Amino acid sequence: MPTKASSPTLTTTSPENSTFVYDYDYLDDVTILVCRKDAVLSFGRVFLPVVYSLIFVLGLAGNLLLLVVLLRYVPRRQMVELYLLNLAISNLLFVVTMPFWAISVAWQWVFGNFLCKAVSILYTINFYCGIFFITCMSLDKYLEIVHAQPLHRLRPRFRSLLLITIVWTTALAVSVPEMVFVQAHQTLDGVWHCYADFGGHATVWKLYLRFQQNLLGFLLPLLAMIFFYSRIGCVLVRLRPPGQGRALRVATALVVAFFLLWFPYNLTLFLHSLLDLHILGNCQVSHYLDYTLQVTESLAFSHCCFTPFLYAFSSRRFRRYLKAFLAAVLRWHQEPDTAQARPPSYSESSRATAQEDVVSMNELGERQTDDPIDKADTGNDQA
Template sequence: MPTAASPLPLSTTGSENSSSIYDYDYLDDVTILVCKKDEVLSFGRVFLPVVYSLIFVLGLAGNLLLLVVLLCSVPRRRVIELYLLNLAASNLLFVVTMPFWAVSVAWHWVFGSFLCKVMSTLYSINFYCGIFFITCMSLDKYLEIVHAQPLHRPKTRFRNLLLIVMVWITALAISVPEMVFVQVQQTSDGVWHCYADFGGHATVWKLYLRFQQNLLGFLLPLWAMLFFYSRIGCALVRLRPPGQGRALRMAAALVIVFFLLWFPYNLTVFLHSLLDLHVFGNCEVSHRLDYMMQVTESLAFFHCCFTPALYAFSSRRFRQYLKAFLSMVLRWHQAPGTAHAPPSSHSESSRVTAQEDVVSMNDLGERQADDSLNKGEMGNN
């Protein structure tokens, strides 16, 4: 669940603002830092619901459009489009949880114990799925361009479908702690919260989960993307295909956007871990890290809004299908009787796409794989 949206159990001291004083962290049942959080909580009650609502609106609209175009307008989906389809579905499930966290931060958890576990599990599963599918798409482009792997072989398609299933299973396995420990609890002042209660070993569990998030949610995917796209860049420089410059800029943009969205948040998570270990820090540092956590986490959540569009529009083929889909919708609104005319538009857009120059990595990968397959058939003949 969102870190900022799930505060630790609140402690009471009998003061007027007791709901704003809570144990920051624990180390084997020994409190290591107790800080008053009035300003932090007040900032979060205003900032987070606004950001979560914006993420919900943008993410729902963008990913729903992507999902509809891929399901309705693409006659035969390639592997990269299967990954996009799963990425869009994962992002939709992720943004569906945002209104629940917005209400929880602005007020308190009013949705009951069952939805607490469901929303927390959905959040965790699709948090990792979104990152994993981005990594899978970079692997797919690497295999197509660098190794000129054929796109349409049944064995290749089965392997990628198996990889998609493994991504969902892995994300589900990572989310097991959310299913086990997350629950609704009532504080002494009658406020309900949905959070993970690890009992007397909260610090150990939180350090483990933060390390897992830094490693699986950032470091390994970033390393994989740097490796795959650097090899793709070397192949583009060596082959010098048409549109080489655009493809190189797109590869750089994909890595840079991933880094800019996720590095600040993961750095803040790492600093929080050092604070939990009492390596450094006081209440002032704790306050600053809490502000940083809310801002950087919100920035990272925007990946579900920007990343699918970036990957989708890197393909000229997808842009052609999007134009055909939008023109079909416009015709349907203008003259509902002509709504059954899109197949010719789809086939026309496919012919136009096939005749255009290679200007993106997706198009280059398809051309590379098809050329390799054709050469193999000519050799056999």
């Protein structure tokens, strides 16, 4: 669940009926009473609801548009678009949770215990699914280009469908702590909050969940993307296809965007773990980390607004689909033949793409499939 929406992360209590304390760092009671964070709490109550609302509006509109275009125009046999479809669904489910957290931070949790648990589970599942499907898309392009595996064979398609199932299952397994520990709690002053209560093992669980997020949500996907796109880049440099420079820029942009969105947030989580272990024990440092976490978390959450379109617009074919869809909505079509508004078949799309002056990452995969010369070259390269 969002670091800033739960009770341990953004809570007001009234010890000795005198002061507000910001219980963020999961430290012991003595440290909490000493390190007052009224300013951090006030900042979060204004900053986070605004950011969560923007993410909800932009993410909902963008991913709905992406979903409609994919369902209406994209051939089902193209696995990259199937990963993109699942990414759009995952992002939609993720942004649906944002209004709940915004209200919780600005006021209190007013939605009851069932929605507390349901929204927390939904958030965690789709938080990880969004990252996993990005990794799957890089893996798919790696197999198409480096290993020249055709998209129309049954085995690669079955493998991709199996991988999609594994992604959703893994994300569901990761959300087990939310299923078990998250519930609505009422403070002594009658304010309700939604958070995970780990009892006497709170610090251990928080450290474990942060390490899990650092590893599964950032480090392993980043290393996988670097490996896949590096190998793709080697093939591009050796084969020198038309549009080689653009394809290399696209690959670099995808990796850099992932790093810039997620590295600050994961670094801040790691530093908070050091704080919990009392390696960093300064109250001023704790204040700075609290502010930093709110900002970097918001940056990371914005991935659901921008990342899908970064991947979608890396494909010239998808841009044609989007243009056809917008033309249909705005009644820009001049010809009555509806066939022109629909995408060509897979083989026709591949041949048309092969004649483009500039190719993207997605079209290059099709070129590798249909061009036996390139396929042979790739086999020699692997040998």
